[in-house]
Amino acid sequence: MNKRSKKRGRLNVLALSGAAASLFYLAHVIAGRLIWPEYNPLAQPISDLTAASAVSRSLASRILYGYDFFNLLFCFVLLLYFRKVERINRVFYAGIVLKAVAEMLSTVGYKLFPLSDTDWSSSFQNNMHYAITGVIVLSYIVLALLLAAGLAKTKRFPAMTKFLFLFAIVFIASGFLTVLAANLLPGYAGLAERINLYSLMVSNIVLAFWVFSHGENERIPSIMGD
Numbered sequence: 001m002n003k004r005s006k007k008r009g010r011l012n013v014l015a016l017s018g019a020a021a022s023l024f025y026l027a028h029v030i031a032g033r034l035i036w037p038e039y040n041p042l043a044q045p046i047s048d049l050t051a052a053s054a055v056s057r058s059l060a061s062r063i064l065y066g067y068d069f070f071n072l073l074f075c076f077v078l079l080l081y082f083r084k085v086e087r088i089n090r091v092f093y094a095g096i097v098l099k100a101v102a103e104m105l106s107t108v109g110y111k112l113f114p115l116s117d118t119d120w121s122s123s124f125q126n127n128m129h130y131a132i133t134g135v136i137v138l139s140y141i142v143l144a145l146l147l148a149a150g151l152a153k154t155k156r157f158p159a160m161t162k163f164l165f166l167f168a169i170v171f172i173a174s175g176f177l178t179v180l181a182a183n184l185l186p187g188y189a190g191l192a193e194r195i196n197l198y199s200l201m202v203s204n205i206v207l208a209f210w211v212f213s214h215g216e217n218e219r220i221p222s223i224m225g226d
Contacts, residue, residue: 011085011211014077018208021070022201028063032056044118044190046197047129051115061114068107074208075100081211092150095143102139105132137175140200144168160210167203171196 032049033039035056039049049060078096082088109132116125148164151157174196181189 011077011081012214013212014073015081015208015211017070017077018074018204021067021074022204024063024066024070025201028060028067031063032060035059040190041194042191043187045193047115048118051118053117071103072107074204075103078207078211086214089150089153091146091153095146095150098139098143098146102136102143106136141168141172141175144171163206167199170199174199
């Protein structure tokens with residue numbers, strides 16, 4: 001096995017960090033709800049679980065460090081993999097770069113500016129949290145379209161391309177629904193947000209296993225049939 005093959009195999013395995021990150025994210029939500037029985041997942045956003053005043057903050061935040069670590073590792077692996085091993089095209093790679101930037105902003109920004117309370121008051125800290133969220137959501141809308149459009153140009157991975165377009169549609173639609181629900185149906189704002197964020201976690205898992213399933217001496221096959 002040559003040096004390049006070993007490198008590819010290592011990155012394939014490390015790509016599973018994307019799936020690990022999603023599991024840690026789900027774990028912090030579950031643990032937070034166990035600590036905070038009164039938490040209403042239909043109405044409250046997930047970020048309430050790590051708000052400065054939340055009873056679940058201590059445990060949920062600690063578990064979230066696992067998500068941060070594996071999520072940033074996943075982004076780093078994707079940057080290396082689609083730059084050094086499997087080049088798709090510039091459009092697709094621009095989406096990968098934007099994903100890494102968005103996740104860095106999420107990791108650093110939310111640590112610096114967690115919600116100060118669960119009442120969504122108009123404090124400086126909360127406004128910064130909202131601003132960071134807005135930038136991240138817009139970034140993901142753009143990068144989801146870039147990934148789908150870039151992969152579609154190759155005409156090599158039809159099933160994965162369809163999945164990325166589906167993810168883009170679900171993410172964009174649920175993002176708008178979250179805003180509408182927060183203003184018109186606050187009792188369901190948490191549900192709409194969960195569709196949005198969990199679609200992101202699912203996309204990370206699919207992308208992780210898609211890269212992982214790539215053999216050392218063959219092109220990327222999709223886990224969905226490509």
